[in-house]
Amino acid sequence: MNAQMLAETTRAMLAEGKGLLAMDESNGTCDKRFADLGIAQTVAMRRAWRDLLVTTPGLAQYVSGAILYDETIRQATIAGTPFVRVLQDAGILVGIKVDVGAKALAFHPSEKVTEGLDGLRERLGGYVAMGARFAKWRAVINAAPSGAHLPSEACVRANAHALARYAALCQEAGLVPIVEPEVLMDGGHSQAHCLEVTEGLLRHVFAALNTQDVALEAMVLKPNMVVAGRGCAVQVTVEAVANATMLCLRRVVPAAVPGIAFLSGGQTGAQACAHLNEVQARYGDRSDQSQPWSLTFSFGRALQHSALETWAGSGAHRESAQRALMHRARCASAACIGRYDASMEL
Numbered sequence: 001m002n003a004q005m006l007a008e009t010t011r012a013m014l015a016e017g018k019g020l021l022a023m024d025e026s027n028g029t030c031d032k033r034f035a036d037l038g039i040a041q042t043v044a045m046r047r048a049w050r051d052l053l054v055t056t057p058g059l060a061q062y063v064s065g066a067i068l069y070d071e072t073i074r075q076a077t078i079a080g081t082p083f084v085r086v087l088q089d090a091g092i093l094v095g096i097k098v099d100v101g102a103k104a105l106a107f108h109p110s111e112k113v114t115e116g117l118d119g120l121r122e123r124l125g126g127y128v129a130m131g132a133r134f135a136k137w138r139a140v141i142n143a144a145p146s147g148a149h150l151p152s153e154a155c156v157r158a159n160a161h162a163l164a165r166y167a168a169l170c171q172e173a174g175l176v177p178i179v180e181p182e183v184l185m186d187g188g189h190s191q192a193h194c195l196e197v198t199e200g201l202l203r204h205v206f207a208a209l210n211t212q213d214v215a216l217e218a219m220v221l222k223p224n225m226v227v228a229g230r231g232c233a234v235q236v237t238v239e240a241v242a243n244a245t246m247l248c249l250r251r252v253v254p255a256a257v258p259g260i261a262f263l264s265g266g267q268t269g270a271q272a273c274a275h276l277n278e279v280q281a282r283y284g285d286r287s288d289q290s291q292p293w294s295l296t297f298s299f300g301r302a303l304q305h306s307a308l309e310t311w312a313g314s315g316a317h318r319e320s321a322q323r324a325l326m327h328r329a330r331c332a333s334a335a336c337i338g339r340y341d342a343s344m345e346l
């Protein structure tokens with residue numbers, strides 16, 4: 001483990017006013033989003049979409065790193081420049097999703113465990129050689145599996161263990177691990193339930209990280225915000241989301257962790273920015289000893305969705321889609337320094 005390199009990468013990922021662009025959808029997820037908008041589900045179209053994203057002029061002003069998928073990290077622009085080189089030349093760090101997806105957990109219908117540990121050391125070595133500086137692994141937790149009040153202990157422990165094994169292997173390879181335990185917004189659960197599940201999950205994740213000797217100083221946590229389930233009749237205010245999210249994180253995330261980069265999880269771009277902004281405005285004062293972490297974004301849909309809708313697979317809309325991406329990135333950047341407000345959406 002090269003501690004100095006990991007520290008430098010972590011610092012650069014968490015640069016003030018910047019966040020991460022998650023553009024690491026698996027082919028299946030990317031194709032599903034394309035299908036919803038009538039875009040052809042082909043390698044060529046996925047490449048054209050990722051080309052549009054990475055070549056957006058000025059993106060580095062708001063984005064410190066981009067998380068790629070295995071197919072994308074090997075691709076080049078239409079003009080022939082590798083995507084990795086385009087990002088590096090723009091001053092954007094290259095990240096890579098290294099899990100191979102969430103699979104059905106034996107004996108626990110409706111729960112999943114994320115796989116990908118077999119052969120991971122060798123794969124990480126390959127990604128480092130390609131220019132990656134950080135990695136991502138996402139565990140997905142169903143907040144209220146059918147017939148149950150909480151996710152099962154089997155699901156929580158299996159996912160926490162895998163996240164910790166992954167994080168240790170990343171640090172050994174010289175990559176900063178993004179540790180992403182996500183409690184899904186799907187379902188009718190209350191915000192209080194989301195708080196209980198997220199807190200319990202994070203406790204298990206940090207216990208497992210400690211067991212595997214992961215250096216907390218050289219990782220980024222990517223949690224969900226504490227929101228009510230999408231189907232819950234009682235939706236809560238922006239202030240309530242910020243308060244519950246920070247209550248949860250303060251209870252369980254050690255001060256040694258340098259940064260927390262929130263996922264958007266299916267919130268709209270405006271919702272995700274309003275929530276992040278409120279978190280930052282209320283809790284972001286780092287001169288206050290109780291607030292040890294950089295707080296930023298690692299959004300996928302909340303950054304990409306409006307741009308994808310604008311593009312809709314047509315080269316003629318390429319520049320307007322890049323403008324849409326820049327608008328969302330500008331809003332997210334403002335939110336991570338507490339300077340976003342709804343008038344930016346007009």
Ligand code: 13P
Pocket residue numbers: 022138180263264265266298299300301302
């Ligand atoms: P969303 O922001 O769309 O949740 O995506 C973030 C991500 O990286 C999921 O793994």
